[in-house]
Amino acid sequence: MSGFIAFAIINVVVVMALAPLYISLVKKMKAFLQGRKGPGLLQAYYSLWKLFKKEVVYSSNSSFIMRVAPYISIISALVAALFVPLLFIPDDYSGFGNIILLLYILAVGKFFMALGGLDAGSAFGGMGSSREMSISSMVEPVVIVLFAAIAFVFRSTNLFEILREASHGLGGYASLWLLLIPLVIVLLTETARIPIDNPETHLELTMVHEAMILEQSGRNLALLEIASAIKQLLLMGIIINLFMPMGFNLQVLFPAGILIAFGAFAIKGAFLAASIGVIESSVAKLRLFRLPNLFALSFFLSVVTIMMEVLL
Amino acid sequence: MTIQLIDELIKVCMVLLVVLTALVISRRNLISLINTYALHSLVLSAIAFLFFLGEGANVFLYASILTIITKLWLIPALLKRTQKIMKIYTDLEYHYLHPTSSIFLSLFIVIIVFLAFSGIKDDLGLDPFNYFGVVMGFSLVLIGFMIIFSRIKIITKTIGYLVMENGVVLLSFFVGEMPFLIEVMVLMDLLALVAITSILGFGMNSSIEEFHKRLNPFRNWFKKVDEK
Numbered sequence: 001m002s003g004f005i006a007f008a009i010i011n012v013v014v015v016m017a018l019a020p021l022y023i024s025l026v027k028k029m030k031a032f033l034q035g036r037k038g039p040g041l042l043q044a045y046y047s048l049w050k051l052f053k054k055e056v057v058y059s060s061n062s063s064f065i066m067r068v069a070p071y072i073s074i075i076s077a078l079v080a081a082l083f084v085p086l087l088f089i090p091d092d093y094s095g096f097g098n099i100i101l102l103l104y105i106l107a108v109g110k111f112f113m114a115l116g117g118l119d120a121g122s123a124f125g126g127m128g129s130s131r132e133m134s135i136s137s138m139v140e141p142v143v144i145v146l147f148a149a150i151a152f153v154f155r156s157t158n159l160f161e162i163l164r165e166a167s168h169g170l171g172g173y174a175s176l177w178l179l180l181i182p183l184v185i186v187l188l189t190e191t192a193r194i195p196i197d198n199p200e201t202h203l204e205l206t207m208v209h210e211a212m213i214l215e216q217s218g219r220n221l222a223l224l225e226i227a228s229a230i231k232q233l234l235l236m237g238i239i240i241n242l243f244m245p246m247g248f249n250l251q252v253l254f255p256a257g258i259l260i261a262f263g264a265f266a267i268k269g270a271f272l273a274a275s276i277g278v279i280e281s282s283v284a285k286l287r288l289f290r291l292p293n294l295f296a297l298s299f300f301l302s303v304v305t306i307m308m309e310v311l312l
Numbered sequence: 313m314t315i316q317l318i319d320e321l322i323k324v325c326m327v328l329l330v331v332l333t334a335l336v337i338s339r340r341n342l343i344s345l346i347n348t349y350a351l352h353s354l355v356l357s358a359i360a361f362l363f364f365l366g367e368g369a370n371v372f373l374y375a376s377i378l379t380i381i382t383k384l385w386l387i388p389a390l391l392k393r394t395q396k397i398m399k400i401y402t403d404l405e406y407h408y409l410h411p412t413s414s415i416f417l418s419l420f421i422v423i424i425v426f427l428a429f430s431g432i433k434d435d436l437g438l439d440p441f442n443y444f445g446v447v448m449g450f451s452l453v454l455i456g457f458m459i460i461f462s463r464i465k466i467i468t469k470t471i472g473y474l475v476m477e478n479g480v481v482l483l484s485f486f487v488g489e490m491p492f493l494i495e496v497m498v499l500m501d502l503l504a505l506v507a508i509t510s511i512l513g514f515g516m517n518s519s520i521e522e523f524h525k526r527l528n529p530f531r532n533w534f535k536k537v538d539e540k
Contacts, residue, residue, distance in 0.1 A: 174323035178330060296415040297334050303419055304330050307426060311444040312323065 020044035029277025061121035069116030076109035120215035128211025182298035353383030445486030452479025
C-alpha cells in the first residue's frame, strides 16, 4: 500500500503542477497562430494566485450549494487524479482505476458546478448550466460507448491494467486507433473548447461553461478553474499514455525512472496542448444543433471499434 | 514483409477506411468531401497493394494502380473542376436524412450486414479477417446508396456512387474473383464518368430538381402545337 501512497502523492503533485501550464500553453499556441505575442506560460499560475487572494462574493439569493460546489469540484478532480496514472503504475492499486467509476467521479464535479451556476439565481448562470447539461446529455452516451470500446480492446475495465498493456506498445491493437478521434472530441467537449464551446468568450449567445461559473469569484473561482484544468490534464493523460506510451511506466529505479517519465510526459503533454491550440485556431465554433453530428461520429467510430474487436 | 505484418497493415488501412467513410457521410464542404473521397480511394489502393504483397497475384497490383490513376487523380480532378464551375462550396440540402441521422443509419447498416453475413460466413469459407472485410465492403455499398438518396446536389450523389463502387472493390478483395472485380470496376467507373460528364454538359448550378426546371419549358412547345 505504501507504493500506492507514493503513487498518489506523485500523481497529484504532477497534476497540480502541470494542469495550469497546459492551459497557458493552449492560449500561447492560439496567440502564436493569430500573430500575437500572447500571455506568458506562467500566466495561468499568476491568475490563480490573484484569484486566491481576492475576496469571495456571494449572491444574496445563493444557498450553501454555491459555497460547497467549488470544493466538491476540486475534490472530485483530485480523486479522479488517483484513477489516471500519468508517470507510472504502482504494484498495488486495488479499489482504484475503474474506468466507469472515473466517469462518475468526473460527472459529480460537473453536476455540482452546474448546480452552483443555477444556485445564484442569475439568468446567465442558469442559461450556462442548462447549456452545459444539454451538451453533457448528448456526450455522455458517447463517452460511455467510447470507454466501453477501450475496455473491449484491452479486455479490462481497469485503467491501470489498460495503460499497463498499452505501455508495451500498440502492435496488435490496430482498432484502437479508431478511438483517437472520439477521445479528442470528448477531450474538447469535456474541457469546453472550440468547436464545442469557446472558453474565451463572454458573449451571451455563445457562452456555455463560462456562463455557468460567471457568478463565482475569488478563491471559489480559482478552485473551479483548477478543477477544469485537472480534468483536461487527466483526459490528456489517458490519450497520451494510450497512444504515446514512450517513457511511461519505466522499469527503472526510483527516482531516475520517475524523472524521465515526468520529462517525457511534460513533452508529450506540451505537444498535445499545442495540437489543441492548432485545432482551436483552425476550426470555427459549431452551432449547438450541429454538435450531435460530431458526437454521432464519435459514437459510430466507437461502435465500429467494438465490432472490429468482436470480429478480428 | 511477413504475412502477420501485412495483415496488421491491412487492419490499419481498414481502420482508416472506416474513419474516412464516417467523414464522407458527415462532410458538407464539397472540396473537403472530394479530398476525403480521394483519400478513401488511396487507402483502398493501399489495401490492394498489400494484398499483392501478401498473395503475389499481379491482378491486385493492377487494381492498385488503376485505383490510383482513376480515383485518386482523374475523378477527383474532374469533380473539383465541376465544383469550381458550380461555385457551390457546401452541400446543405438533404432528402429525409441529415448527416447525424445518416451516421446512425450507417451504423445500423454495418450491424445489419454483420448479422446478415454471420449466417453464411461458413458457407463462404471466410475467416474472421476476411469476414470483417466483407462486412465493411458490403456496408460501404449500402452507405453509398444512402448518400445517393439522402443528398440533393448531383456532385454529392456522384460521390455516393463512387463510395458505393469502392465498397464493391473492397468486397471483391476479400471474397470475389479478380476478373469479376476488374469488370465491375471498369463498368462502375464508366458509369461514374457518365454521371460526371452529365454534370459538365448540363450546366452547373444543379440538382435533379434544377434539371427538371430547365427541361420543363420544353413542354410549352407541344402546348403551342396543340393550340395551333
